[in-house]
Amino acid sequence: MAGYIVLGKYTEEGLQNLKDMPEIIAKHRANCEKQGIRLIGTWYTFGEYDFCSIYDAPDDLAMAERVLDTAQGGLAKTTTVRALSEEEFAQVVEKLP
Numbered sequence: 063m064a065g066y067i068v069l070g071k072y073t074e075e076g077l078q079n080l081k082d083m084p085e086i087i088a089k090h091r092a093n094c095e096k097q098g099i100r101l102i103g104t105w106y107t108f109g110e111y112d113f114c115s116i117y118d119a120p121d122d123l124a125m126a127e128r129v130l131d132t133a134q135g136g137l138a139k140t141t142t143v144r145a146l147s148e149e150e151f152a153q154v155v156e157k158l159p
């Protein structure tokens with residue numbers, strides 16, 4: 063599985079629907095599971111981003127589909143980054159000259 067970090071900011075529509083967010087996130091988690099994606103957790107943050115979510119997904123295509131589907135909902139704008147696990151990182155640095 064590949065790791066991903068998603069940083070998000072609520073849109074105006076998202077801010078108007080904050081009380082519904084726990085239900086929306088539960089539905090999001092169920093949609094992730096249907097795709098074989100594990101939502102490890104979501105943390106609500108101070109500063110530039112409103113939340114940070116961590117995922118394990120089968121591949122980039124599955125994660126791209128999930129992120130784009132979420133974006134179509136219009137409640138948040140996100141930035142997604144691929145994250146290497148400790149094991150993946152060790153494999154990369156092992157190949158360095």
